[in-house]
Amino acid sequence: MADKLNESAVTxxxxxxxxxxxxxxxxxxxxxxxxxxxCYICIDLCPEGAISALPExxxxxxxxxxxxxxxICASECPQKAYTMAPEEK
Amino acid sequence: xMPRKTVVEGSMAVAEAVRLCRxxxxxxxxxxxxxxxxxxxxxxxxxxxxxxxxxxxxxxxxAASVVLGASAAGVRTYTATTSQGLFLMFEVLYNxxxxxxxxxxxxxxxxxxxPINIWNDQQDSVSLRDAGWLxxxxxxxxxxxxxQPIAFKVAEDPRVRLPIMTMMDxxxxxxxxxxxxxxxQELVDSYLxxxxxxxxxxxxxxxxxxxxxxxxxxxEIRYMLNRAVMGAKPKIAAAFKEFNETFGRDYAPFMEEYRxxxxxxxxxxxxxxxxxxxxxxxxxxxxGQKVGLVKLRMHRPLPKAELRKALDRASVVxxxxxxxxxxxxxxxxxxxxxxxxxxxxxxxxxxxxGLGGRDVPVPDVKKVFKEAAAWxxxxxxxxxxxxxxxxxxxxxxx
Amino acid sequence: MMxxxxxxxxxxxxxxxxxxxxxxxxxxxxxxxxxPAFGVERxxxxxxxxxxxxxxxxxxxxxxxxPDIIIVQDSTLLEVVNVFAGxxxxxxxxxxxxxxxxxxxxxxxxxxRTIDATKVAMDILGRPITNxxxxxxxxxxxxxxxxxxxxxxxxxxxxxxxxDNNERAVREAYRQVGGK
Numbered sequence: 001m002a003d004k005l006n007e008s009a010v011t012x013x014x015x016x017x018x019x020x021x022x023x024x025x026x027x028x029x030x031x032x033x034x035x036x037x038x039c040y041i042c043i044d045l046c047p048e049g050a051i052s053a054l055p056e057x058x059x060x061x062x063x064x065x066x067x068x069x070x071x072i073c074a075s076e077c078p079q080k081a082y083t084m085a086p087e088e089k
Numbered sequence: 090x091m092p093r094k095t096v097v098e099g100s101m102a103v104a105e106a107v108r109l110c111r112x113x114x115x116x117x118x119x120x121x122x123x124x125x126x127x128x129x130x131x132x133x134x135x136x137x138x139x140x141x142x143x144x145x146x147x148x149x150x151x152a153a154s155v156v157l158g159a160s161a162a163g164v165r166t167y168t169a170t171t172s173q174g175l176f177l178m179f180e181v182l183y184n185x186x187x188x189x190x191x192x193x194x195x196x197x198x199x200x201x202x203x204p205i206n207i208w209n210d211q212q213d214s215v216s217l218r219d220a221g222w223l224x225x226x227x228x229x230x231x232x233x234x235x236x237q238p239i240a241f242k243v244a245e246d247p248r249v250r251l252p253i254m255t256m257m258d259x260x261x262x263x264x265x266x267x268x269x270x271x272x273x274q275e276l277v278d279s280y281l282x283x284x285x286x287x288x289x290x291x292x293x294x295x296x297x298x299x300x301x302x303x304x305x306x307x308x309e310i311r312y313m314l315n316r317a318v319m320g321a322k323p324k325i326a327a328a329f330k331e332f333n334e335t336f337g338r339d340y341a342p343f344m345e346e347y348r349x350x351x352x353x354x355x356x357x358x359x360x361x362x363x364x365x366x367x368x369x370x371x372x373x374x375x376x377g378q379k380v381g382l383v384k385l386r387m388h389r390p391l392p393k394a395e396l397r398k399a400l401d402r403a404s405v406v407x408x409x410x411x412x413x414x415x416x417x418x419x420x421x422x423x424x425x426x427x428x429x430x431x432x433x434x435x436x437x438x439x440x441x442x443g444l445g446g447r448d449v450p451v452p453d454v455k456k457v458f459k460e461a462a463a464w465x466x467x468x469x470x471x472x473x474x475x476x477x478x479x480x481x482x483x484x485x486x487x
Numbered sequence: 488m489m490x491x492x493x494x495x496x497x498x499x500x501x502x503x504x505x506x507x508x509x510x511x512x513x514x515x516x517x518x519x520x521x522x523p524a525f526g527v528e529r530x531x532x533x534x535x536x537x538x539x540x541x542x543x544x545x546x547x548x549x550x551x552x553x554p555d556i557i558i559v560q561d562s563t564l565l566e567v568v569n570v571f572a573g574x575x576x577x578x579x580x581x582x583x584x585x586x587x588x589x590x591x592x593x594x595x596x597x598x599x600r601t602i603d604a605t606k607v608a609m610d611i612l613g614r615p616i617t618n619x620x621x622x623x624x625x626x627x628x629x630x631x632x633x634x635x636x637x638x639x640x641x642x643x644x645x646x647x648x649x650x651d652n653n654e655r656a657v658r659e660a661y662r663q664v665g666g667k
Contacts, residue, residue: 004484009204024531026496026563068531087563096510096519122525208525229546260525261548266506267520268513364546446525450549 021048025069027084033059035081042073042082094270099262100125102230102269103169103195106237108139109277112193113164113284116144116155120174121207122259123197127169149174153181160190161298163289165241168192171259172199172213179217185252186221187314188299191244191284192252193237194222198360198411199259200445208446209259210411211360215388215420221314223253223321224389226359228345230269233257235338238272238281243328247287249321258361260446272336280335318390325387343392346399348374349381354462355403355435357396357425358410359385362442362449366409369454380458385421393428400425401434407461409440409454409476418473436464439473453477488541489631490551493621494570495560498530500618504558505536507622507644511636512540520545533568540631557597558625559583560604560617571595581624581664583617600628602663611656623657627666634661 038058043051050066051073053059062073074082097105103126107115115134117127133139142159146152149170156166170178175196185192196214200206211226218224223243227233236255244253257263288296302310322343329342347367349355356366363384373380383399383406400406408422417423422439429437438461443449453476460474491508495501502523509521517540524535537551553573562584564570571593574580578597582588583604593599602624604617619641626634634657641653 003482005482007484007487023567026531026561096506096513096521098506258548261522264525265520265522265548266509267545268518361548364548367546448550450552451547 020065021068022063022065025064025067026087027069027071028064028067028087029062029069029071029073029082030085031060031062031073032081032083035079036060037079037081039078041076041078045072045076047072093273094268096266096268097230097271098125098264098266099230099233099257100197100264101129102234102271103237103257103263104129104133105271106234107167107193107195108133109272109274110167110193110238110241110281111165111278111283112139112141112167114142114144114156114159114166115168116146116152116159116166117168117170118146118149118152118174120149120171120199122199122209122263123169123171123174123195125263126195126197130167149177150181153178153185156192157181157185157188157190158290160185160192161188161290163284163286163291165245165284166190166192167194169195169197171197172201172207175213175217176201182217182222182252183220184299187310189250189314189317190252190298191241191250193240193244194252194254195233195237196254196256197259197263198256206445207259209261209361210444210446211256211258212412212444214254214256215410215412217254218389218420221251221318222389223251223318223325223387224256225253225387226256226385227262228361228363228384230257230262230265230267232340233262234269234271235332235336235340238277239325239328239332241284242281242331243321243325245284245286246324246328247285249317249324250287251317251321256360261361276335280332322387322390322392341386343385343387343395344399345384345386347382347384349383349399349402351379352381352402353379353404353465354458355381355383355400355406356454356457356461357383357385357400357406357408357421359388359421360411362409362411365449365451366454369451369458372451373455373458378458388421388424391424391428396425396428397432397434400429403435404465405438405461406435407438407440407457409442409449409457411441411443413441413444413473418471422473436467436469438464438469440476441473442476447477449476488539488543488545489556490554491538491540491556491558491625491631492551492554492574493536493538493558493560494564494568495534495536495618496530496564497532497534499560500616501534501536501560504560504618504622505538507619507637507640508538508540508625508632510640510643511622511632512538514636514639515633517541518543518545524550533564554578556581556625556629556631558621560621562586562591565591571597579629581621581628583621600624600664602660604660607656607659607663611659612652619653620656620660623660623666624664626657627661627664630667634658634666 134143326342410421418439505521509519512519520539559582588599604620
C-alpha cells in the first residue's frame, strides 16, 4: 500500500546510501587477492566509493550493493588483479 | 529526400512539413518533449535542406520575441514549445495576437509545474485559449504533418492575420514512430504561396506595431481582434477544403464525428486519446451499445453551432479532456456547456483524465461510456469527475 | 494486432530496435507504431520500448499492457524487472542468454526462446550491442516481420561496414533461432 501524498507535495531528500546502485550492473569486478599489492589505487578511483580495504590483512573488497560495474578498477589496477565477470548467475 | 510514404517519428513529421512550407525565420528554445522537432529543423538548416534563419535564444521569452520581430518585418516564421516554455512566452503571445502577426507555433502538449512533470496533458495550450491565437488539435502524426501548410495559409490570409497554434501530444506523438504520407514540395508550393504581408516594418514606410492605445480606441481594437478570430472560421473551413482537394485527404475542419450519427452516449475529446477512444467505441458497438466520439479539432474560435449540431442527438455527452480550470471543471466541458446555454441539449459531463501523462487505456474509456449512460435525463453534477483517480494515496482533507 | 515489448538497458538500443521493427513491418505492408516507455533515462537503467503491428491503421495510443511477445536484450534484467508482467499466456519470450530455456526457471506458460545474442554481437560487431541481433532472432522465432524487410531497414539506417556487419548479425541470429 503506497504512502499517502502530503498536501504540499513536498518530498524528502534522499541520500546516496539509500539507492543500491548495484542493481544497475551488467558486469562485476572480481579481485584476485593473491595479485593485490595493496596500492589502493582502485579505492581512490572508484567513482562510487564501493571499494574498501580489508581490515588487518589488507587487500580490497568490493561492495556489490553499490558497485555499478563501470570497470575503472579493472582498467587501472597496475597488477591486473581484477577481472570483469558477467553478472548473470 | 525521404520516401513519401514511410514510418517516421512524429517530431520529424512536423519538422518535414515545416521545411516544406519554406519558413524564413525559426527561433525556438529546447524543452522536452519538443526537442526533436527543433533539432530536426536545425539539422535541416545546417545541411542546407532548409534555407532559413535559425535563431538560437537564451529562453522561450526570447524565442517568441524573435519570431514576433521577424514576423513584423514581413517574413514567414515558426516556433515550437510546450508547458513551462509556452508559459514563459505568455505575455509575448498576447502581444503577437494583439499585433495581428501570423506566426505558426507547434505546442508539444505537456503538463505544467508544480510539481514538475514532463509527460503529456493539455493544460498548457488550453491555458492560452483567451489570447487570440487560432488553436487546432491533432490526433496523429499525419494530422500534425498536414496541418502545417493549412496553419500558415490561414494565419497569413490578409483577411485573417492571426497567429495559430497546432497541438500534438508530447511524447505520445512527438516520440512515436508511425506511418506518414509526406507531402510533395510541388503540391505544398501550389497550396501555400509565398507570404505577402499587408503591413510590415520597413524603413521606407515607417509603421509602429503594438502602439499605445488609449481607452478611446483599445476597446474597439480588442473587438476587432475577436471579430478576426470569429471570422477565421469560414477561412479555416475553406483552407481545409482546398487542402483536401489538393492532397487527397478528407478532413472536416472543426471536428471529426466517429460513429456518432445514432449515438445515445457521446464522448467529446481532443488529441491522440481520440485514437484510443475510437477503439473503445468499436468494441462497445460490437456489444450493441449506441456510442460514438466527437473529436474536437478547432478549439479557437469555438465552433458553437457545429458543436450543438454534432452533440444534440445524444442524451449524454461526456467531455474527456486532459486539463482543468482549478476551482471549476474541465475547460472544454465549460465551452461545450456554453454552446448549449439557452438551448435544450444533452446532459454534459466533465471528465478530467490523463493529467501528467497518466495513461488512458481502452478499459478506462469504456468505463466512461458506461458511467455516462447512467446520467441520462439527470442534471450534470457541478464538480468534474476524475478518471482513474488513485484515492489510496490521497490524504484526507485537513 | 500484435503487441511487442522490448526490455533492455539505456544505451543498448532498445528504442532503435522498436523503431526498426516498426519500419520493417511497414515494408512488409503492415501498419505499425513504435514508442519508448517515455521518461527520464540514463545509461544502464532498465528501459522498455513497444511496437504494435497490425493489418489496419493503429489508433490506440495507450501503453502496451498485455504483449504477445517480449524481447529481453539483457538477461540480467530477469533479476530486476518482471519482464513477464502481462505477457499473454500463449505468448513468446525471446531472451538473450547463453543458457537454455529450461535453465532459466521461468514460471510462465509462454514459449521461451533463447539465443546468445551477446556472443553473436561480439563475434560479428565486436561490441555487446544486441538490439539488431535480437531483431533477427525475433524474425526467426515468430516470422511476424520478414528478415528481408529487416535487412532493408538496417541497410537504410546504417552504411558501410556497420551496415554489412549488422546485416550479418541479423541473419546469423535469424538462422540460429531456426528462421526459414
